[in-house]
Amino acid sequence: MRTRIIVLLAVLALLGAPMLFAGGGAEAEEDELEIFSWWTAGGEADGLEAMFEVYEERMPGIEIINAAVAGGAGTDAQAVLATRLQGGDPPDSFQVHAGQTLLDTYVAPGLMEPVTFLYDEHGWREVMPEGLIDLISVDGEIYSVPAGIHRSNVLWYNQAIFDEHGLSAPVTLEDAFEAAEVLANAGVTPIALGDTNTWPATHVFESLLLATLGPDGYSGLWTGATPWNHDGVYEALTVMDEMLEYVNSDHAALTWDEATGYVADGTAAMTIMGDWAQGFFTAEGLEPEVDYGWAPSPGTEGSFLLVSDTFGLPRGAPHRDNAVAWLEVVGSREGQDAFNPLKGSIPPRTDADRSLYDSYLRSAMDDFETNAIAPSVAHGAAANEAWADDVNSVMSFFVSERDVDAAVRNLVNTAAEHL
Amino acid sequence: MVASRTERLKAIAVVAPSVGAILLFVYVFIGWTVRTSFSQWRGILPDYTFAGFDNYIAVLNSPRFMINVWNTIFFTAFFLLTTIALGLLMAYILDKGVRGENFFRTVYLFPMAISFVVTGVAWRWIFNPTVGVNAILQTVGLDALVWGWHTDPSRLGTFHLALIPVIIAASWQLSGYTMAMFLAGLRGIPADLIEQARIDGASEFFIFRKILFPLLRPIVFAAMIVLGHFSLKIFDLVYTMTGSGPAFSTDFPAIFMYERTFRANQYGQGAVIAVAMLLLVSVVIVPYLASTLRKEKA
Incomplete structure (x- = not known):
């Protein structure tokens, strides 16, 4: 009986020994x-x-x-x-x-x-x-x-489609909607979006806020200098609501890179995405200024969302x-x-x-040298993670329900919680 | 049973490590989670300052949490219903002595062996609104059945239609498991009982309804417990298949907890959601444990 217990203890000790050594091995080496x-x-x-x-x-x-x-x-x-x-x-x-x-x-x-x-x-x-x-x-x-x-506020477009329809890179929001109307009438999906992970919707929203509020007004949203029930916020959401009319119908099923793929292969004409999208175009073997073009996202010229x-x-x-x-x-x-x-x-x-x-x-x-620099919220620069997560949550509801007033109400509430 | 002192000591020595481990890794951690849920811990470093019910109020007020609760209720109900019904049907057919029974039994059981992550990714593509099932429906001319599947945010009352593809995927994976349970149950029913009923002129349906089903009731019950506690905790399948879905139409408490804790660094609120999940699971498990214990005593 006693021998058995001793054997048992011995086995346990043997099992434990390597763990002790493993712990010792993890200790810091100088070099x-x-x-x-x-x-x-x-x-x-x-x-x-x-x-x-x-x-x-x-x-x-x-x-x-x-x-x-x-x-x-x-x-x-x-x-x-x-x-x-x-x-x-x-x-x-x-x-x-x-x-x-x-x-x-x-x-x-x-x-x-x-x-x-x-x-x-x-x-x-x-x-x-x-x-x-x-x-x-x-x-x-x-x-x-x-x-x-990286720059967040970039509009990427398919050069061949723009040439075919005689379009040039839109500068203002009005230009963008005019171009979208031309493309929609021609049967091309004007704007690609892939918001299955929600943040791409927030990504578009921050570019629109920058367009309607300007860099100072936009940055003020995150410090309390600009109230969240500002007209510019309503306007950005209204623009986003309009924009969603021109977006690919399967946007909720796509990730950002699949949506960028739509622009690369000509399924859609343009998309608002950070400049990591360029890596995707390059991987597809596309040439800058030949196959695809870019501009600051509509209405944000002179600002660099970072x-x-x-x-x-x-x-x-x-x-x-x-x-x-x-x-x-x-x-x-x-x-x-x-x-x-x-x-x-x-x-x-x-x-x-x-x-x-x-x-x-x-x-x-x-642009980085000369533009006004503003922090991106979709990518953790403007607000802490909790606030950014709440903004994502508001956008997830907004893209489905398209209720501007409810979105502003929720944005005001979350801002009050985090400021 | 009378045991000698040494025998009893030996028994305690054998059981003690696992009891200790369970105490530590289950009950101490449950207590810790409850404590965290009442704390002001937000951010990376722990802060156990008492916060009262602040976190509970924040979570209960979040529209996402209410969607979570409804989604869990609907998902659990429909998932249990389809899995048990399909499992019973498959077991019943196989039990009739179909040719190649072994082959089919293995085929039906296989999905259970696959990781939920794999199932989630596969079904995400199957229900993709442009290249998935919709493409097949369009080629055969059933355009009326084409819809957004898990990307459609519409709902009937509080039931999000986007849950349907998730229920299909989960049922596909686990129907084979309930089939195996029912098959074992059916094999345990004495054949002469059924033979006798047949001689007395009972119809097949009558036999199923009055003899087989009552005898299988404990298995239905067991299946409900196993699948039920499982569906209340569902995470990996949904996380890889749909994420939270548009407007959180396929969101579940486990996903909310993960994102609230590790993406938003709101550990206190994450703990509240974990406590809510524990309560949900206990609603299912406690009555089961109580009834088992009662049976053991009797």
Whole structure:
């Protein structure tokens, strides 16, 4: 009897031993750098890899651990990251969107270390626009280093269809509806939308808000300076309601890339989508300015609705020195010029090597330097996740029920909750 | 049964780890969730400051939650009905001694072995309004039956029509399982009982209604419990097939909880939804446990 119990205990001890060793093995090594992101495929992963190469040249002998988590536009990655931060196990640096995602979610609870010293040391303030730095600063301290910039307010159109019907890129909302009417009469679906994941509807809505309120009025919505029952909000929703008349009937079944595919293959004429759509056109083998064209989304010329991927320095990063060296690569011209052409985004630095970028990216770089910068809500810059989630929820109802008054009422209520 | 002291100690030693694990991973975590639901935890770091019923009020006031409750009720009702009816029908036919019974039994059971994620993606394409079932209906001239399936936000009262494709997909996957349960039940019914009824001149329908069905009642009950608690927690199938659907027409509490907690960082509200789901499941499970316990005592 007793022997049996001893055997049992021995077995348990043997089973337990590897776990103890596993725990020991996870302890921090000196020559490592763990980078967390949700860039796991395509140009994004290539861009990240290119930045790693720049790092390896500068810091030979340091092993980079790519802790990327796939899926869900970062939702799943953020859940994993939250768990790690709650458990006191931060990566050395992680991808985070500029704006409220960074400031409200990570900086406010004291999880981030300011990196203002890097900006002073390397003179980054002179080469990055103030509008961008504002989005990653609180109380005079800067909390992350932008790696790349995407533009949210872009209208993409199929050049062949526009040529065939004698149309040019619409500048105002009126132009856009005139073009849509011409196309609809000719039997072409004027506008492609794929809102099965809801955010593409919010994406269109933010571009319309920017058009009706202007960059200052739009930015004010998220700080309380512009009330949500402003006429501009009613107007944006009314325009959206009209716009939905010109949208493909199966929009609720499509994702954003399937909708972009409609423009690529000529099923639909135009779509409002961020400039990551260009990566899709390129993958389809289409040529910029030949097969497809672009313009700021109607009524938003002179404004740049921004989505920026940045890297920050979490408090308690296991290899802080390596992480700081990483942030120096992220903020360097060399690092940004390695990353952005592959990712299909523009560099936050205004002194980049323009010859590396294609014609769309060069036009976006020009606009980024001169335009008024406003934060995107569909992509976590303008509001914290809870507010953005509520706006998504309002848009999900709006696209189906098309009730402008109810939508404004709900937007006013959620704003009151989060301001 | 009288057991010696050592025997009893041995029994306790054997059971203790699993009891401990259940206590920790089930009951402690339930308690923790309830505590979180009364806390002000919003954002990444935990904050257990007491918030009263704030989170409960916020969730109950959300239009999405009411849609969730109705969707769960309708989905559970129709899903149970179709799965049990189809399972019973298939079992009844197979039990009649169809040729190739083994083959069909395996075919009907197979869907159960597939992950819900796979089923969800497959059915998402089957019901795609442009390339799916609609395309077939159009080619055969049944244009009247063409509609948006899971992308159609229209509803009858509080019943969202977009739930129909989800119910079809879920029933497809689990009818085979109920069939297996019923088949086992049917095989357990003594053949002479039915033989006797037949000699007495009873019709097939009468036999089914008065003999088979009453004897299968415990199986119907068991199937309802297994499928019911399962449909109340449904997540993966719907998440991959339709997401929340237009205007949340195919939204369920588990999806709401996931998005509220991990996308919006509203841990307190997420915990409230989890508690609501626990209450929903207990409505089904507690009476079942009570009746089983009563039977065991008697």
